[in-house]
Amino acid sequence: MGNSEGLLLICLALLSAMAGATQFRVGGSKGWSVPDPDAVSYNQWAEKNRFQVGDSLLFVYPPVEDSVLLVDKDAYDACNTNSFIDKRDDGNTVFTLNRSGPFYFISGVEANCMRNESVVIVVMADRTNRSSSSSSPPPSPSAASSPPPPPESAEATPAPAPAPAEEEPNSSPPPPNAASSRVVGFMGSVGCFIGSIILVL
Numbered sequence: 060m061g062n063s064e065g066l067l068l069i070c071l072a073l074l075s076a077m078a079g080a081t082q083f084r085v086g087g088s089k090g091w092s093v094p095d096p097d098a099v100s101y102n103q104w105a106e107k108n109r110f111q112v113g114d115s116l117l118f119v120y121p122p123v124e125d126s127v128l129l130v131d132k133d134a135y136d137a138c139n140t141n142s143f144i145d146k147r148d149d150g151n152t153v154f155t156l157n158r159s160g161p162f163y164f165i166s167g168v169e170a171n172c173m174r175n176e177s178v179v180i181v182v183m184a185d186r187t188n189r190s191s192s193s194s195s196p197p198p199s200p201s202a203a204s205s206p207p208p209p210p211e212s213a214e215a216t217p218a219p220a221p222a223p224a225e226e227e228p229n230s231s232p233p234p235p236n237a238a239s240s241r242v243v244g245f246m247g248s249v250g251c252f253i254g255s256i257i258l259v260l
Contacts, residue, residue: 080111080112080113080114080115081111081114081115082114082115082116082117082153083108083110083114083115083116083117084117084119085101085104085116085117085118085164085178086101086118086119087104090118090119090120091118091119091120091125091127091152091166091176092120092125092171092176093166093171093174093175093176094174094175094176100175101175101176101177101178102177102178102179104178105178105179105180105181109183110156110180110181110182110183111156111182111183111185112156112157112158112159112182112183112185113155113156113157114155114156114182115153115154115155115156116153116154116156116164116180117151117152117153118147118151118152118153118154118164119150119151119152120150120152121150122148122149122150124168125148125166125167125168125171125176126146126147126148126166126167126168127146127147127148127152127154127164127165127166127167128140128143128144128145128146128147128164128165128166128167129143129144129145129146129154129162129163129164130142130143130144130163130164130165131144131163132161132163134163134165135163135164135165135177135179138165138169138172138173138177140165140166140167140168140169140172143167146167148167156180156182158182159182159183159184159185160181160182161179161180161181161182162179162180162181162182163177163179164177164178164179164180165177
């Protein structure tokens with residue numbers, strides 16, 4: 060009976076890990092640093108990924124040479140390293156994305172920020188009701204920032220196709236989406252259930 064209880068605990072631990080969120084390593088194998096001019100920018104990388112509430116970002120960098128700052132949009136636009144919401148300088152920083160909306164990150168070294176060591180992460184709306192009610196909602200857009208409605212007599216013109224972005228050869232592949240995570244979680248549940256039955260018999 061002790062074996063089945065141990066297996067049950069292992070299964071529960073595996074299930075909770077599989078049902079968890081994705082951790083994204085910012086900068087891939089190179090880590091958080093000034094990007095090469097020919098490489099995919101951090102923002103191009105961020106646009107190719109789907110960030111969800113509960114996901115996390117891993118920033119790896121030399122702690123004596125760099126840091127990562129969570130800032131607001133104004134500080135992001137100005138590379139203002141003196142006005143930050145949170146500062147991390149441990150060299151192995153994990154930020155958990157705890158709400159939907161934009162997150163702005165810059166290097167704590169102003170010269171690095173000016174050379175594009177910065178990224179905007181946009182987290183999709185949480186449609187699963189998993190986020191806690193204590194997290195603050197994203198700010199609502201002001202009425203002045205919304206575009207005017209198009210005139211009714213104007214003809215619709217198709218938007219130009221976006222230019223293909225070049226991939227950094229050593230960049231990490233995009234993470235699996237939520238659907239594949241759920242399939243893996245379900246299959247793990249089935250496997251744990253079958254394994255438990257076999258051990259009990």
